[in-house]
Amino acid sequence: MLKLNLHPQTVERARKAAKGIAGSFDWLFRDYSSLTIERSIVRLMGIDGADADGRPLPNLVVDHLAAKNLLSRGAAFAIANAMVNTGSTAQEVAEQVADGKLDLSTLQPASEDAVAAVLDQISDQALAQIREQREFRESQFALYGPRRQPAIYVIVATGNIYEDVKQAKAAALEGADIIAVIRSTAQSLLDYVPFGATTVGFGGTYATQENFRIMRAALDEVSASEKRYISLTNYASGLCMPEIAVMGAIERLDLMLNDAMYGILFRDINPKRTLLDQYFARMVNAYAGIEIQTGEDNYLTTSDAIEKAYTVTASQLLNEQFALVSGIKPEKMGLGHAFEINPEVENNFSLELAHAMLTKALFPNSPVKYMPPTKFASGNIFQTHLMNAMFNFIGQLTGQGVQLLGMLTEAIHTPHIADRSLAIENAQYVFNSVKDLSTELCLAEGSFINTRANTVLEEATFFLEKVEDEGLFTAMAKGDFADIRRPENGGKGLDGVFRKDEAYLNPFLSKMKTELELS
């Protein structure tokens, strides 16, 4: 059996440091909220739609509350109070606010009991809906059997949701287990979620609730005909991270790219905003039974994959601890890593194998997500196709949870239909060929692979202990992560973070915490 021998004390030290880091943000999670968290609450209360200019109602309502200084008590209170006062539904309240017919600051506070009763009923209803989606997913897996391992994950990215549907269905029929609809390139920095079905995007398709619904329905059709549950994923990231998590929970997405720190490092979103948003977003994901995936591959596309391998391990351990704080169980943590070593380096396959085995060994119960070569994928599609085969070999050999298939045209364009099909063919060929090979192999004593894995682990441990000493925000400000400096008060979205006052209410958070057994 192919297996690493990691130093157990080092693993323990690394986890302890990561836990210390993730555990030092109670003050942030307890005392603060953000505009997008409030918009998530508004969405959970059943408010949806947009005005004639395409401005989403959740934004109009929350901006109204901010303008009237009503936000510190939370959107939940303001809307419930209006519902009690006017006898309208949440949606009607939002529409009246959007039309300028209702000023929420003019309403008298209703009795606390009446507001609490409304919130209790409305949050029960929303959470029940999400629970039903979770149970439906579980029943589908029970009916058709579990997802294959590694699962075959492919992307669609035409920009047009209806075109995406055609390609996604074809891919699912060919054997894809997970379909990712890549987002339009600029969406992570939009401070709103576009509304409705969309047919124009760049490098991807906008994540909207309607697009989620359209794709989910299409994949449900294929699931039924293939007797195999096809999972759908998108991105709960960027300035609307928790809102997209809520939309995904309602529309039964099955996975979500949802990294604790990616937005800070790679999108220059403010550190406080990001950590706060991920706390709530991940709790929604946990409640909805959605598998999160993390974006460690990004460390390797910007830095050298050998030299900075430890940053992947360190980030995985931090993502794990932040996920635990939000109630996500290890079996729903798709911690990420990637096959990005320069193919000209001698023995690069052994190095990749060491790194892949390290990830699997550190998170044995997690559906770890393995990302394909991108940095050294070139216009030579034949070479890229071959690299993808080597990548698939490691995926099966080390039992990765999710194999994000590489496309032979990675360096050229978003995948054409045949590119995706060839990627699936490549994976199926390799997976089948080496299916049980790992049970036949073991590492030589003192093997290079085992030594390498322990070296990376030690470097990660040293790094995490240093970050714990300094504090995460200080370390980020100094550029310790990915060589990018991210000051605590810099980046986008800080003005959307606010302190909650003592009467603040978020009934969804309280109920989810109770059910997830979080303190």
Add this chain to the structure above:
Amino acid sequence: MKKELIRPYGDTLNDGKIQFSFSLPIGPGEIGKEAARIILKQLGLEDIEICGMRDLKGGFTQFIAYASTSAGVDPAEIKVKTVDTPVMDMEATDEFIASHLGREITVVGACIESDAHTVGIDAIMNMKGYNHRYGLERYQYINAINLGAQVASEDLLRRARDEKADAILVSQVVTQKNIHIKNLTKLIELAEAEGLRSQMLFICGGPRISHELAIELGYDAGFGTGSYSTDVASYIAITLAGQRAKA
């Protein structure tokens, strides 16, 4: 003068062999295969052999084919615009800047507008560089400022003006629906309007960018796939020195 035409080469000179791979929105079968053959025929090809047919499901099929063309070209008549400055390594470029310009030069780079993919600009600018070539940040005589992704054209120009930049580097990776052309055009138009165009070198790069395209869009130079920091740094240093000599 006799023209020396060249043609695609398979295994015999002038056999004109070309390999094809394309998909059609039709199921696999004889009709699909014939459709693929007719399309190649309409392209003017001969000896068409549809050697592979892959069912892509959902009513799509991929065809792999070989065919011969009678098309030919005389390389002596081809003119392409290329970046002609010699390429120096980092040390030589630093030395060149020191001796010819006698000061540090400032380069401001960004992935502009909607483009979130920093892989190109990072490969050229980041300290680490790419494939054994250090990025511009590592150069002693280059003050390299990498603004990262999704930078508005206005912000890039403002920063370049503030820093009195010698050169602007723009990366565009996403090219779906020709978004890169729109973005690059927007930047150059703004630069013209603000009177910055003549103040500094405008250089663009990305997988689908050629020097020719860059010139057409009004840039000084363009760098496509396979370009390294050394190409860009040498070009900037030599061009600035040339401008100085003329001035």
